[in-house]
Structure formats: C-alpha cells, structure tokens
Amino acid sequence: MSDKSDTLDDLFAHNRAWSAQMERDRPGFFTSLVKQQTPRYMWIGCSDSRVPANQITGLEPGEVFVHRNVANIVVHSDLNALSAIQFAVEHLKVEHIMVVGHYGCAGVKAALSGKRIGLADNWIRHIQDVRDRHHVMLESLPDEDARVDALCELNVAEQVVNVAVSTVMVDAWARGQKVKIHGWTFGVHDGLLQDLGLSVDGTQPLDAAYKATVQRIRHKWSKPGEVVRSVGAQGTQPKAEGTDQA
Numbered sequence: 001m002s003d004k005s006d007t008l009d010d011l012f013a014h015n016r017a018w019s020a021q022m023e024r025d026r027p028g029f030f031t032s033l034v035k036q037q038t039p040r041y042m043w044i045g046c047s048d049s050r051v052p053a054n055q056i057t058g059l060e061p062g063e064v065f066v067h068r069n070v071a072n073i074v075v076h077s078d079l080n081a082l083s084a085i086q087f088a089v090e091h092l093k094v095e096h097i098m099v100v101g102h103y104g105c106a107g108v109k110a111a112l113s114g115k116r117i118g119l120a121d122n123w124i125r126h127i128q129d130v131r132d133r134h135h136v137m138l139e140s141l142p143d144e145d146a147r148v149d150a151l152c153e154l155n156v157a158e159q160v161v162n163v164a165v166s167t168v169m170v171d172a173w174a175r176g177q178k179v180k181i182h183g184w185t186f187g188v189h190d191g192l193l194q195d196l197g198l199s200v201d202g203t204q205p206l207d208a209a210y211k212a213t214v215q216r217i218r219h220k221w222s223k224p225g226e227v228v229r230s231v232g233a234q235g236t237q238p239k240a241e242g243t244d245q246a
C-alpha cells in the first residue's frame with residue numbers, strides 16, 4: 001500500500017486536516033484570506049525542498065509573497081522573476097524583498113565545480129559568471145567547503161544587485177516608494193537565517209554596498225575554522241532588518 005496514489009491521497013488528507021485545524025484555531029481565517037492578500041514581504045529563494053519560506057520565518061498564508069527558482073537567481077531577461085517582483089512592488093506594495101540563498105546549494109556546487117547536469121547548465125551559467133568574477137578570491141580560500149559557502153553568499157549579493165537595478169525597483173524608488181532589498185542566507189544544517197548585511201533602499205550607492213559585502217565575505221571565509229554559521233544570525237523574523245549598512 002505504498003504506491004504513488006496512496007502517497008498523494010495522504011497529501012489531500014493532510015490538507016483537509018490542516019484546513020480544519022486552522023479554522024478551529026482561527027475561525028474565519030480563510031474567509032479573510034479570500035478578501036485580500038497584504039504581504040509586507042517578498043521572498044526570492046531557491047527551489048530546494050529544504051528551504052520553505054513560510055515555515056522558516058513563521059509566516060502564515062497571506063504574509064509573504066514567494067518566488068523560487070534553482071539557486072535563487074534573478075536574471076534581467078527572466079520575465080517570470082521580474083513579473084513577480086513587479087506585482088509584489090507595484091500592486092502588493094511589499095516593504096521588504098529578501099534574496100535568500102542557502103548553504104550547500106546544489107546549483108552553486110555545480111556552478112563551482114563545472115559539473116554538467118543537463119539543461120539547467122544554462123541557468124547555472126549565471127552563477128558561474130559570479131564565480132568567474134570572484135575567481136581570485138575563491139581560489140584563495142582554504143578548502144572546497146569554504147568556496148561553496150562563499151559562492152552561495154556571493155551569489156546572493158549578486159542577485160540583490162540584480163533586483164536593485166531592475167526597472168521595477170528603479171521606478172519604485174524614483175517615485176519615492178519605501179521598499180528595501182536584503183541579502184540573506186539559510187543554514188540547512190541548523191535552520192537559521194543569516195543577514196549578510198547587504199540591505200539597500202535606493203538611497204545609498206549600490207556599488208559601495210556590494211563591494212563592502214564582498215569584502216566581508218572574503219574575510220569571513222578566509223578563516224572558515226573561525227566561522228560559526230549560526231552566530232550573528234538576525235533571528236528568524238523578517239522584521240529584523242539589516243544592521244550593517246555597508
């Protein structure tokens with residue numbers, strides 16, 4: 001009794017139980033959801049099944065607008081990601097956009113090693129561009145694990161910049177809309193979020209913030225033995241904003 005239809009039946013059973021529990025705990029919850037969604041946050045993360053945005057942040061349905069793809073990449077020509085960002089910023093009026101990478105990301109590992117995995121190689125190529133841009137720094141790091149985790153963070157920094165220079169954000173900031181972009185990482189090994197200290201709101205020079213973040217990443221991973229990944233985490237609530245306005 002373990003064929004696929006049984007497994008899918010389980011999902012529907014769990015769904016009915018969850019819906020009933022929510023309605024018991026919060027009478028009228030779904031009725032109020034139907035009326036509107038007013039999320040303050042947009043999450044741009046990896047498709048990896050171990051990185052579920054709502055569970056990690058303790059947010060309920062209606063509280064975070066989510067876009068996920070392999071290795072949390074934002075490409076200037078990706079209408080899917082750009083449309084999601086536009087809807088979140090212009091219609092939902094989110095106040096914070098988090099680009100969230102995660103340590104041990106398979107997409108980042110493949111990009112670093114150059115391992116062929118198929119069609120997705122073309123997508124992963126965007127991370128290889130990041131790898132090539134920081135080739136000297138990555139090669140100077142003491143071991144492979146440090147290089148993978150450093151590239152996870154560099155990729156987040158790169159994608160924060162890509163969001164920031166999109167026409168959606170340029171236009172939003174030009175009309176005075178308050179929306180901030182943050183670069184975070186998630187530790188699958190401990191379940192904790194970390195703030196990379198790269199938070200931009202259109203008022204400060206983007207290039208300086210990016211370069212300062214890269215310097216911090218270089219310093220952090222040049223001595224990985226001293227890194228305790230959970231230390232310095234800003235907690236698991238998105239309301240904890242970046243503290244280091246590099």
Ligand SMILES: [Zn+2]
Nearest residue numbers: 046048105106
């Ligand atoms: Zn990943």
